[in-house]
Amino acid sequence: MVQVSNQLLWEVVKNNNCFMKKVNGRSRRSGTMRFSVEKNNLRSISSYKHSGIASTQAVGIASKNDSAVLYTKTASKCATTTAIAEIPLNKPFAKVVQTVEKTLSDNYYRRDLKNDALAKFSAVYQANRRAKGVKKVVPVKKGRA
Amino acid sequence: LTGEKPPPPPLPAVFEAPIRPDIVQFVHTNMNKNNRQAYAVSMKAGKQVSASSWGTGRAVARIPRVGGGGTSRSGQGAFGNMCRGGRMFAPTKTWRKWNRKINTTQKRYAVASALAASAVPALVMARGHKVDEVPEIPLVLDTSLESTKKTSAAKDILASVGALDDVEKAAASKQVRAGKGKMRNRRYTLRRGPLVIYNENDGVAQAFRNLPGVELCCVSRLNLLQLAPGGHMGRFCIWSQAAVEALDTIYGSEGKRIPSASMTNADLARLINSDEIQSVLKPAMCNDKKPLRKKNAIK
Numbered sequence: 001m002v003q004v005s006n007q008l009l010w011e012v013v014k015n016n017n018c019f020m021k022k023v024n025g026r027s028r029r030s031g032t033m034r035f036s037v038e039k040n041n042l043r044s045i046s047s048y049k050h051s052g053i054a055s056t057q058a059v060g061i062a063s064k065n066d067s068a069v070l071y072t073k074t075a076s077k078c079a080t081t082t083a084i085a086e087i088p089l090n091k092p093f094a095k096v097v098q099t100v101e102k103t104l105s106d107n108y109y110r111r112d113l114k115n116d117a118l119a120k121f122s123a124v125y126q127a128n129r130r131a132k133g134v135k136k137v138v139p140v141k142k143g144r145a
Numbered sequence: 146l147t148g149e150k151p152p153p154p155p156l157p158a159v160f161e162a163p164i165r166p167d168i169v170q171f172v173h174t175n176m177n178k179n180n181r182q183a184y185a186v187s188m189k190a191g192k193q194v195s196a197s198s199w200g201t202g203r204a205v206a207r208i209p210r211v212g213g214g215g216t217s218r219s220g221q222g223a224f225g226n227m228c229r230g231g232r233m234f235a236p237t238k239t240w241r242k243w244n245r246k247i248n249t250t251q252k253r254y255a256v257a258s259a260l261a262a263s264a265v266p267a268l269v270m271a272r273g274h275k276v277d278e279v280p281e282i283p284l285v286l287d288t289s290l291e292s293t294k295k296t297s298a299a300k301d302i303l304a305s306v307g308a309l310d311d312v313e314k315a316a317a318s319k320q321v322r323a324g325k326g327k328m329r330n331r332r333y334t335l336r337r338g339p340l341v342i343y344n345e346n347d348g349v350a351q352a353f354r355n356l357p358g359v360e361l362c363c364v365s366r367l368n369l370l371q372l373a374p375g376g377h378m379g380r381f382c383i384w385s386q387a388a389v390e391a392l393d394t395i396y397g398s399e400g401k402r403i404p405s406a407s408m409t410n411a412d413l414a415r416l417i418n419s420d421e422i423q424s425v426l427k428p429a430m431c432n433d434k435k436p437l438r439k440k441n442a443i444k
Contacts, residue, residue: 004164004265004267004268004411005410005411005412005413005414006412006414007411007412007413007414008164008411009265009267009268011166012164012166012262012268012271012378013267013268013271016377017271017272017273018270018271018272018273019271053267053270053271054267080266080276080277080278080279080280080281080282081277081278081279081280081307083266
């Protein structure tokens with residue numbers, strides 16, 4: 001594998017990549033929101049800071065088998081299979097918050113994404129609880145699909 | 146192929162070539178035009194009438210009109226692009242410039258760049274290939290890959306290496322084309338899968354070619370249109386060992402020149418935070434002053 005700097009990667013990838021979704025308008029001027037569907041993008045926004053592709057360090061939180069999982073990019077250079085480390089987040093909420101903070105902040109791993117990570121985990125956690133039936137699903141008013 | 150992993154050989158120098166999406170895009174758009182067949186309207190279309198204008202004073206528009214009589218065609222306007230049955234505006238000609246010349250050095254730069262990009266997992270994933278299960282990029286398989294004879298064997302090889310996801314994605318993406326192309330012998334569209342690159346064809350081409358999305362290429366004849374489809378770099382390439390070794394002879398001191406990067410270290414973050422630069426910088430500006438909110442914005 002070739003080591004390419006993050007900035008260079010972002011310049012190549014920022015205008016077209018398979019994960020990008022543009023919503024509302026077709027150009028930057030007309031107020032498009034550029035979203036990103038990558039796994040390791042915490043806010044799903046297509047930008048250099050949040051990009052999971054154009055960074056050696058990226059964080060992702062997703063739901064797996066009814067519980068949440070934290071993904072971090074390892075320092076592995078070649079392999080794509082060992083490129084991402086998985087940390088299961090099965091513990092009660094407060095404990096998991098500690099885990100996330102330890103893995104990120106205390107390791108100096110993308111401290112700028114700490115709040116985004118906690119927010120995402122919150123959302124995933126609630127979604128899991130609603131799916132399991134532990135928490136009531138938010139009722140959608142009649143007429144709003 | 147047998148499942149063993151030999152010690153990884155040193156990466157050929159091409160893979161360190163500068164990644165230049167602008168050059169690749171330029172060369173690609175021009176190379177893409179070289180496959181075109183001419184089309185044009187007949188030279189005589191719309192002109193095979195002897196029509197002349199009636200001039201003024203007859204309460205009709207001055208467009209040339211078909212002479213004679215006895216048929217509904219007589220008196221009708223002719224020759225103009227606005228007339229029914231007239232010649233079109235700017236009739237298309239066969240001598241339009243269909244193909245494009247590109248400087249050889251530029252073509253080689255683009256191929257080197259595209260090869261380098263195919264070695265970066267991030268770019269391959271961003272292009273849309275499913276390479277999560279692939280153990281390593283660039284993916285190099287044993288030379289015995291070149292003597293695969295059966296497509297079933299080819300499929301097994303790809304499966305064992307994690308490349309089958311990409312092939313399956315291509316297979317699943319087969320759709321009838323939107324637009325008139327479907328009636329013009331371009332009925333289906335398909336995503337592109339992996340590009341298998343070999344040194345000598347001992348059956349690889351025949352074995353792999355029927356798998357949807359898979360394309361084959363010989364190292365000595367690398368095609369930019371395959372390495373960077375759509376002008377976008379980062380095709381998922383599967384190399385045979387012999388092909389990778391051949392790269393060092395094709396691109397090197399005796400072969401084609403590998404372009405040099407204008408910046409050897411492109412990592413801006415490291416550069417900015419390095420001691421050499423930080424020691425020479427002025428201290429950071431402190432902008433604590435928050436603009437007060439003016440009660441009366443006019444004064």
